Amino acid sequence: MTKMKVLTGLFSSLALAGCAASLPVSTNQFEHDGVKYGFEVKDRSTLKLVNQAPLKFAEDTSTTDQVLLSAGLPTLKQVPLGRLSSNEVDNSTRKEGFDNAHTAASLAMDVSSGVTSAATAGALGAVNFLMAPTDNDPRTLNSAYCFVPRTDYPDQKAAYKKCLGDIKADIQAATQTTSTRIGSDGTQWLMDDARCKLGPKQCFTVAVNTANAVAASGFAPANKGGFAAYIFRVSIGFYRGKNAAQGAEADLSKALETSRGTKTTTYRLYDRVNEKVLGVY
Numbered sequence: 001m002t003k004m005k006v007l008t009g010l011f012s013s014l015a016l017a018g019c020a021a022s023l024p025v026s027t028n029q030f031e032h033d034g035v036k037y038g039f040e041v042k043d044r045s046t047l048k049l050v051n052q053a054p055l056k057f058a059e060d061t062s063t064t065d066q067v068l069l070s071a072g073l074p075t076l077k078q079v080p081l082g083r084l085s086s087n088e089v090d091n092s093t094r095k096e097g098f099d100n101a102h103t104a105a106s107l108a109m110d111v112s113s114g115v116t117s118a119a120t121a122g123a124l125g126a127v128n129f130l131m132a133p134t135d136n137d138p139r140t141l142n143s144a145y146c147f148v149p150r151t152d153y154p155d156q157k158a159a160y161k162k163c164l165g166d167i168k169a170d171i172q173a174a175t176q177t178t179s180t181r182i183g184s185d186g187t188q189w190l191m192d193d194a195r196c197k198l199g200p201k202q203c204f205t206v207a208v209n210t211a212n213a214v215a216a217s218g219f220a221p222a223n224k225g226g227f228a229a230y231i232f233r234v235s236i237g238f239y240r241g242k243n244a245a246q247g248a249e250a251d252l253s254k255a256l257e258t259s260r261g262t263k264t265t266t267y268r269l270y271d272r273v274n275e276k277v278l279g280v281y
Contacts, residue, residue, distance in 0.1 A: 028041065028156070028160075028215070029211065030157060031186070032161070034182050035182055035186055035189070035210055036187045036210060036211045037157070037160060037161065037164070037210050037211060038187075038210070038211035038212060038213070039212075039213035039214065040212075040213070040214055040215065041156075041215045042214050042215065042216055043216070045072070046072030047071065047072050047214060047218075047231060048216035048217065048218055048231070049072065050069070051070065051072075051216070051218030051219055051220075051221075051229075053219060054219045054220065054221055054222040054226035055069065055070055055219075055221040055222060056221075056222045057221070057222075062279075063279045063280070063281040064268075064277055064278060064279030064281075066221070066223075066266075067145070067266050067268050067281050068139065068268065068277070068279065070145065070221050070266065070281075071143070071145055071268065073138065073139055076139070076277060081139060081140070081275065081277065082137050083137070139268070139270070140270045140277075141268075141270060142235065142236040142237065142238070142249060142267075142268065142269045142270060143234060143267070143268050144170075144208075144233075144234045144236055144265060144266070144267050144268075145232065145234075145265065145267075145268070146159075146162075146163030146166060146167070146230075146231065146232045146234065146264070147224055147225075147227075147229040147230075147231055147265075148160075148162050148163055148230045148231075148232070148264070149220075149227050149228070149229060150217070150227075150228045150229060151228065153230065156215065156230055159230040159232075160213065160215065163213075163232045163234065163265070164189075164208065164210055164234065166262040166265050167208055167234060167236075168180060168189055168191075169261050169262075170259065170260045170262065170265060170267075171191050171206050171208065171256075173259035173260075173261065174252055174255035174256045174259040174260075175191055175192065175194055175195065175206060175255070176194040177191050177192055177193065177194040178194070179191075179192075183207070186211075187209060187210055187211035187212070188207045188210060188211075189208040189210060190206070191205065191208070192204075192205050193205070193206070193248075193251075193252075203240070204238050204240045204248040205238065205239040205240075206237075206252065207236065207237040207238065208234065208236055209234065209235045209236070210234075212235060213232045213235070214233040215230065216231045217229070217230060224263070224264050229264075246272055247271070247273050249269040249270055250269070250271040250273065250274070250276075250278060252269060253267065253279075257280055260280065266279070267279070267280040268280075
């Protein structure tokens with residue numbers, strides 16, 4: 001396999017690492033049944049740059065790495081956890097990424113074990129990696145990613161509602177809950193883990209933030225169909241009961257692996273107990 005040296009992308013994440021909180025409604029906003037929807041289209045984001053063509057992964061690429069790469073984020077092998085800054089990266093360009101790679105050779109990353117498409121590698125752009133320790137590494141946050149077929153949902157707002165509906169259904173199945181509450185300001189769906197009733201170990205509420213997504217147009221990865229897609233990054237947070245175990249993210253990740261209904265929706269969750277990034281691809 002020909003090895004390629006490229007600089008992978010990253011983008012700022014609005015997900016919540018430890019607790020859920022409401023955030024302002026984004027540029028494209030609308031309301032339906034008491035829920036406030038909002039997303040911001042980022043034409044220069046790495047989420048868009050990395051998916052300008054269908055991503056093709058090597059066979060040995062791990063699930064977590066596929067989630068990270070398709071999100072425009074470097075793998076942990078490429079950049080260790082805690083060595084990545086999320087500042088000013090939703091407005092990057094390919095040229096800026098490669099300019100940075102020339103001045104900071106240590107940031108040029110070998111992705112031959114992850115991406116096999118030269119065209120895709122050329123689309124991987126990024127700026128402002130911070131190799132010094134940082135406490136805002138976006139990979140320590142929780143997000144869902146939707147790839148919604150543009151041919152089925154030509155209207156981006158309708159595609160976003162489809163995205164959120166899929167996430168809601170996935171989390172309801174994973175937590176075995178049949179009810180969903182709307183946050184007091186209308187910008188969150190709140191879902192309790194019904195399995196908590198079966199024992200004391202898991203007691204948490206998942207919060208899906210409906211009003212602060214990042215959106216782009218591009219293509220789904222090849223192994224997800226390679227179709228023209230509306231792409232959304234949706235932040236997810238957690239409320240925990242006072243005596244709850246801290247492994248909510250790890251538990252939800254495991255449950256999502258078997259309960260997901262839509263395979264074109266992926267999840268990136270951070271296991272705070274073991275300090276590990278988890279991917280459901």
